[in-house]
Amino acid sequence: MIFDAHCDIWTHVARxxxxxxxxxxxxxxxxxxxxxxxxxxxFVVWVDPPYDKNPKYRTKQILDKIQEEIKDSDDIVQIINNSEDFDKAKEHNKIAILIGMEGLQAIDDNIDDIEKLYSFGVRHASLTWNEENKLATGAKGNIERGLTEDGAKLVRKMEKLGMVLDVSHANEKTFWDICKVATKPFIASHSNCRSLCDVPRNLTDDQLREIASRNGVVGINSYEEFVSSNLEKRTIEGLVDHIDHMVEVMGINHIGLGFDFAEYMNSETLKHYASTYTYGVRGLEDTTKAKNIINALETRGYSKEDIEKICYKNFYRVIKEIIK
Incomplete structure (x- = not known):
């Protein structure tokens, strides 16, 4: 059983x-x-390039298509609105879907709009993608700019509503600014270790320790450019090296899977952020290869219980705690 903490499927559904x-x-x-x-x-709503020129319109367009899709898929999906819905999904053999927002650029500075998203069924959000917006600063933004006053207000609103706060894509200053405001656990749904692959999207050991200290979870990311600068190490084994490091720094209870598979994107979107023609590491190229991570962890000596924690139990724990 696998819980993928970062899936861009709504982009494909909308298209x-x-x-x-x-x-x-x-x-x-x-x-x-x-x-x-x-x-x-x-399953996240992401304002995909080149549609990011009008994020509010694109977000509404995707949400409208999600609503249509849920009606078609009612017999196979369970939208997670509260912690009990995970049990309903298991009981009826449905896919448990937490609707998320990868970036809240569409909100602009209208922070009360988060309540509209919550009413729709959104239970997760990161404040930014890679950009700077009126809430926070993403990984490609000004390193001296972080969380804004409106962003801090939004973090408090999300905690009050019972929404999962995600710090993947936040730059370092935004991360530490969030730490000053947040009182509940938060996650990094799809990020790796900067000590093993030095890119801005990955997390430092201090950041990993901070997330663990708050009982949060980090989902490892199979996107090859976040695994290694060495092309030969862009493999599933190289990704497990990140898990090994996280276990050493954070402990087994704070690691999950956030594959970030690229199969949901078209080439027009991918060219805006990918510098290679392949995206998933060798052995984890797309969704159909997801179970390979279990074999790789077994080979590395992880116990059945530890593999279950990484595959779904850790994320289930923190999500259930937050959304109640």
Whole structure:
């Protein structure tokens, strides 16, 4: 059983529905999930380039298509609105979907809009993608700029509502500014270790320790440029090296999976942020290969209980605690 804490499937759903298709999850993804033993995940709304010029319009467009898709998929998906919904998903053999927001650029400075998103069913959000916005600063933003006053207010609102706060994509200053405001556990849904691969999207050991100290979780990311600068080490074994390091720094209870598979994107979107023609590390190229992480962990000597913690139990624990 695998919980993928970062899945861009809504991007694919929106694109296909805008092309006139229906029932996208069943048609394109359900068998892949079954093959890979993925039983749930955080499915995010991301304002994908080149549509980021009008984030509010694009966000509404994707949310409208999500609403349509949920109606088509009611018999195979369980939207997670509260902690009991995980049990309902398991009981009825449905995919447990936590609707998330990868960046809140569309909110601008209208922070009360988070309540509208919550009413829609959103239970997770990061404040930024890589950009600077009126809430916070992403990994490619000004290193001296962090969380704004509105961003701090939004963090407090999210905690009050019972939403999972995600710090993946935040720059370092935003991360530490969030730490001054947040009182509940938070996650980094799809980030790796900067000590093993020195890119701004990865987390320092101090950041990893801070997340663990707050009982949060970090989901390891299979995107190859975040695994190693050495092309030969962009493999599933190289990714498990990141897990080994996180275990040493954070402990086994704070590590999960946030694959960030690129198969949901088209080439027009991918060219805006990827510098290579391959995206997942060798052995974890796409959703159908997800179970390979279990074999790799077994080979590395992880116990059954520890593998279950990494694959789903750790994220289930923190999400259930936050959303109640």
């Amino acid at each position: 296909k529905r805008l092309e006139g298709e229906q029932d996208i999850i069943r048609k394109y993804h359900l068998n892949k999930f079954k093959e890979s033993d993925i039983n749930g995940g955080i």
